[in-house]
Amino acid sequence: MPALLPLITIIQIDSGEARDLDVGITLQKIYYQPVGYQRNAKKLHKASLDADYDFSLDEVRDWLERQAVHQIHKPRPKYIPRASFCSIITPNKVHQADVLYMPYDKIGWITYLFCLNIVDVASRYKVSIPIGAYSVKDRQGILTSKTIARALKEKYDDPECPLVWPETFLTDRGPEFRSDCEKLMREYGVKIQKAFTKDTMVVKYFNNFITCQLGISPDDAIVKEEVLAKPSYPRDGPIGFDKEKLSSDVLVRYLLYPSDLEGGRRRAGDLNWSPHIYHIC
16 A cells, blocks of 8 residues: 655745735834834835845835824825815805905994905805994994894895805804804805905906906806806816715825814924824715
8 A cells, every 4th residue: 555645735825915014024123113214215215225125115105105103294295185166167156255344434424344245156256245333332233143134135135236145155153144144044045154264446346357267257257157267276186076086985084283183383293194094974
């Protein structure tokens, strides 16, 4: 009877996975050592070459981008995308409003203290509504939500004004845009969106001025069905038209404001990105 040969266990090893494991273990020893600090992929790649390893720059960069310490201290981007209004092309769809203080312009018996400004986002058409009173002793008592609501209703109901009730009304979080103002907007089915943050000849000049973004004056743009505007700053990437949205299974860190963590002024050792990871909702 012939002798049986012993069975030999064969383990198949993926060369790619083995390479990634080798890269990860080695770079972890170099990057997290007490001495030395490699802020970017080029410096870490040079440190690996000095240690007689043949890792490519792409391998080093891919590993470094997945490290939490590198992510939270990663430099702030030079260009930070903001909410773009270029996708709003229909006049009288979105309006912005804010109140400006005036230098106590007195006409007759009335002293004008404030000016309510409304801007149509698509056409850039602007109107200004002066707000005055006979007495200036109680300035805050004049600028109330009731006063703003009355001024808005008069302007939107004016048949000579091309601005009509919009779909969305953008304001700041000031008390003058609450209470009666919010109640008025709900009556006309206008959605209010809060932001974080008197001479009619001037307004007439603004509305007749040909803007660089539109190519036509706001007076002409407000009567059109659609208005296409150029971005204020040149940008090679997408600026709001049909942007691809991240799926809900993507983990992200968000860019911190200077005072998000400690409060006050930013310090040299503060994080640039959130220390925690969040899901896209």
